[in-house]
Amino acid sequence: MVKIKACVFISGTGSNLKSLIKSSREYNFPININCVVSSTKKAKGLYFARRNKIPYYILDLNNQLNVETILQKLREKNISLICLAGYMKILKKNFINKFNGQIINIHPSLLPKYKGLDTFSKVLKYKEKITGCTIHHVSADLDSGEKILQKKVYVDQNDSKNSLRTKVQKLEYKAYSEAIIKLFSIGL
Numbered sequence: 163m164v165k166i167k168a169c170v171f172i173s174g175t176g177s178n179l180k181s182l183i184k185s186s187r188e189y190n191f192p193i194n195i196n197c198v199v200s201s202t203k204k205a206k207g208l209y210f211a212r213r214n215k216i217p218y219y220i221l222d223l224n225n226q227l228n229v230e231t232i233l234q235k236l237r238e239k240n241i242s243l244i245c246l247a248g249y250m251k252i253l254k255k256n257f258i259n260k261f262n263g264q265i266i267n268i269h270p271s272l273l274p275k276y277k278g279l280d281t282f283s284k285v286l287k288y289k290e291k292i293t294g295c296t297i298h299h300v301s302a303d304l305d306s307g308e309k310i311l312q313k314k315v316y317v318d319q320n321d322s323k324n325s326l327r328t329k330v331q332k333l334e335y336k337a338y339s340e341a342i343i344k345l346f347s348i349g350l
Contacts, residue, residue, distance in 0.1 A: 166346065169241045171221070171249035172200050176207015178247035178268060182342075183214055183334040191339070192346035196239050198205040201251045213255060223251055244252060246300065247338065254294045255302040266345070268338050272296060272312055276340035277305035282323040282330075290317050295328065295334045297341035311341040 165186075179198065185191045190274050198218040203316045211218040219235055222228040236244075246253075246267040253323040258265060273282040273296040294314040299307035313333040317326065 163189060163192075166192055166242045167196045167240050168193040168243040168245055169197045169199055169236055169239070170195055170245045170247050172205050172207040172247055173202060173250035174205055174248045175208060176205065176210045176248070177331060178334055179207050180210045182214070182239060182245060182338060183210060185339040185342075188232050191343070193243060193245075193342055196241060197235065207248070210266060213340055221251075221326065223254065229254075229257065233257070243342075244300075245338070245342070252304065253300065258300055258302055263299060266310065266341070267298055267305070267307070268334055268341075269296045269298065269305050270327070270334070272304055272314065273298060273309060282326045285317060285326060286321065286323065293317055293330065294336050295330055297338055310345055311337055315335040 170182055172179050181193055186193055186195050195216055198208065198216055199221045200208055200218060201221055203220050208218055221232050242264060244261055244265040244315050246265065249267070253265070268283075269277075271277075271285065272292070272294045276284045292314050294312055296312045297310045298305070299310065301307035313336070315329045315333055321329075
């Protein structure tokens with residue numbers, strides 16, 4: 163099976179990256195992770211890139227020369243898909259346009275509800291009974307691209323931000339891989 167070359171963008175612990183690396187090792191999984199991009203050199207998730215011998219780069223969106231260098235690296239590696247996995251920076255419109263329709267993101271809410279940051283606090287504040295995660299195409303409008311897949315989980319009255327985060331992250335690990343399979347079964 164010929165796999166699509168992908169890059170995963172991270173900012174933090176890399177738990178979704180770890181899950182995607184595991185899925186990518188499966189014979190029938192449609193992507194291979196050829197590089198990782200982090201918004202910071204302090205991201206704990208870079209450990210998974212190093213451990214799996216995946217090249218990684220640090221992207222400083224405020225430095226146009228660095229942005230162009232990263233874009234060049236992605237072109238050299240023939241990257242066809244970018245997966246944002248806990249990437250906590252907003253990509254500029256011109257960057258998004260260079261990967262027209264080939265950037266996807268995972269968000270810890272049932273979009274269109276609770277776009278942006280601090281979703282678990284919002285879910286609890288508005289006493290939602292159900293929450294979850296959404297995998298969607300990235301567009302110039304924050305968390306507004308076409309949805310690929312959503313997974314739901316019940317919110318218990320005793321849930322805290324941390325317990326809710328744990329529940330949703332467990333969903334995310336399965337959902338992201340399912341969304342990628344779905345995406346390539348219908349054509350990117």
